[in-house]
Amino acid sequence: MQHYVNIIINSVFIENILLIYFLGMCSFLSISKKVETSIGLGLAVIFVLSITAPANWAINEYLLADGALSWAGLGHINLDFLQFIVFISVIAAMVQLVEMLMDRFSPALYVNLGIFLPLITVNCSILGTSLFLVEREYDLIESTVFGFGSGLGFFLAIVSLATVRKRMRYSNVPPTLRGVGMAMLLTGLISMAFLGFSGISL
């Protein structure tokens, strides 16, 4: 149990997918102007990551990795070069599926999160998480926990930036620094604050 808590703490605070690995920056910068929308996007990312991480884990484990097809008697086939294309397709398909299911069963949630879902397919943090879990050789539960933790880390980062940006409206920022430039500097400061967590010995 403690091991899984460690994975979450690590992926949220210490190796934050956004603040340390820079993944998911595009949507991070364009969505973080408003707190409400950033919460929406953050939740959608948590949701999609918690689903795609175990899905891609299973696909890699039983179809793509070296010797993964041995259950079908094809142990000599190594399809790991297809990893990237299969992962991104799985992500796109999952996002589509989630969108349809949400629309059918929870219209209220769909109204709030639905608009963010198409953005998520090309969010690097989703593909990045799937690739990391293969590289780190996680098992099924670890992958799911890691997916959830990465999503939570993204959520935390984007909501904190959005709240800080809200405050920035009252400050006198040089015109050419406004927008992306300032967002970058703020992210740097938040990232620096998060570095403080790396002293935690787990």
Next chain:
Amino acid sequence: MNLFSSKNKKIVKDPLMGENPISIHVLGICSALAITTKIDTAVVMTIAVVAVLSISNVVISLLRNNIPNKVRIIIQMSVVASLVIIADQVLKAYMYDMSKLLGVFLALIITNCIVLGRAEAFAMQNSPSKALLDGMGNGLGYGAILIAVAFFRELFGFGSIYGAQVFSDQIYSGGYENNGLMILSPGAFFILGLIVWAHRAYTKVIDKD
């Protein structure tokens, strides 16, 4: 049509200066920053992005009249993903050490918004030769920022440029120390923020925000 007509030059030049994909449109920084601690990784990443972006633009542009509209995004994505896989395989075969350094970040070119963005916004409407130039221009514009960030991070983080030590031992014995923050992630954010600021001050682009 002349490949180097002024209009075509503009296609390459615009994304390098006025319309830089990173600093103006904030696209594709995801995969970029993590590998900018050293210039050499940034250079290899740039080459990979330019290659993938140019070829994917050409392929999409060649197919543009035949792609069914319903599935165009997924087709674009498959083309890009395949090209990235090929780039990854080639690196693993011919530049093994570099491929170890780039790791998963090379794969993340797939979700680099520039690549899909240019396929959708430019290659779907333009001829292959223009698409090629557009791909090269955007790839280089992206690479220029990447290498600029890497330049400062390597200079202040390791005291070297492209692996060659520039700060001599005398400077170190005089009390100078490498700035560890540069190698860590906040350094990348600060430098990119400052570069965007400088670039925008030069091109006079102002966000409404």
Next chain:
Amino acid sequence: MRSDLYTIAFTTIITVILGLGLSATADSLRERQVLNEELDIKKNILSVLGYKQETPWTNEEVQSLYDANINEIRIDEVGSIIDELGKNEDLSYTIYQSSENNKVTGYAIPIAGKGLWGTMYGYFAIEPDAETVKGITFYKHKETPGLGAEVDKDWFKNNFVGKKLTNKNGELVSIEVIKGYVSDTDPDAPHKVDGISGATITGTGLTTFLKSDLQKYEPYFAKVRSVNQIESL
């Protein structure tokens, strides 16, 4: 309907073309990639055994240096040298023995085990006396940069050099990564190295798998030590 058919046909064709292209690329480059991985392992073995060079090694240099100086020995669980063929693979271990002018200069063994975030892989080198540490190296790990990832740094690796694996009675005690600094007055100092502050789990993980890996090879190294002892008498 027509357009649906067209969509399906188009998608299928694209998929087939891309699939063929990718398989062809992967297949044609596979051999080179496998070779690269092997060379990388060989490079690591050479460097842990103390082979150094100013300029980076070329592939040919690695290959020729390795072929000339490194001898792969396979041993079974009781430390007897076995032939590569005809034995249970799981119960055999490989030792990389370096020699110059027919004189053994060191032994390297593969080590691997859990760090904080994942498995760490590396090599551990021992002097010909089979009790003094010659070096340690890691070629793959996922430890936190700045903390656990320091295992890869020279200051940490150099601490191992010259430490003793065995106590006065010739029993294996391995090397322990402790928390904090090793004090000079500690009688067990030859078996301890300074830990990395903030990375306790990486250190204890390393201590654990180093010991269990060394134990696998102990039957062989015990024999080496007793032979050395007889020769010195």
